[in-house]
Amino acid sequence: MTRTVAPLTKDLVGLAGLFLTSGVTHLAKPDVFEPLVPRSLPRRRELIYVSGVAELACAAGLLHPRTRRPAGWASAALLVAILPGNLQMSANYGKRARRTGTPGAQAAFAATLARLPLQVPLIRTALKAAGR
Incomplete structure (x- = not known):
């Protein structure tokens, strides 16, 4: 069975x-x-480097037809894996907005909240590359 x-x-x-x-x-x-990076995770700096390399590998893999399918699966998995970081970012900005009450801090917090649902179309795009 050949898949396109x-x-x-x-x-x-x-x-x-x-x-x-x-x-x-x-x-x-x-x-x-x-x-x-959630504080509960060990070796936070190493996780940042690993995720950066993974993002570069996914980027390269998505661009080439022979690697697009596995890169699509890897990209979807990576986007799910980094979701806790996105949630942590919103929590951090929310604390800052409550603490300072400045319009800039409140706008930054709102932006992080608005960014969270964008993971869905990104994951959908990655799955499309995977052939799903």
């Missing part, structure tokens, strides 16, 4: 671009991500 490879569409290129940008940032400025 998902075509390289704009949304897949966009997802690869997001992973590329984020992956480079994880490796170049890991301190930006450290507050987002």
Whole structure:
């Protein structure tokens, strides 16, 4: 049984671009991500580096037809795996917004909350690359 490879569409290129940008940032400025790693997880800096490398690998894999399917599965799994970090980011910004009460802090908190549902279309795009 031969399966067709998902075509390289704009949304897949966009997802690869997001992973590329984020992956480079994880490796170049890991301190930006450290507050987002839940405190219960060990070896937080190493997790940041690993996730950055994983994002770069997913980006590259999504762009090539021979690796698009496994990269799609890996991308979906990675997006699910980083969800706790996104939730932690919202919690951090929520605390800051409550503490300071400034419009900027409240806007940043609102932005982190608005970002959470965006994981759904990103995961959907990754699954499309996987052939689902």
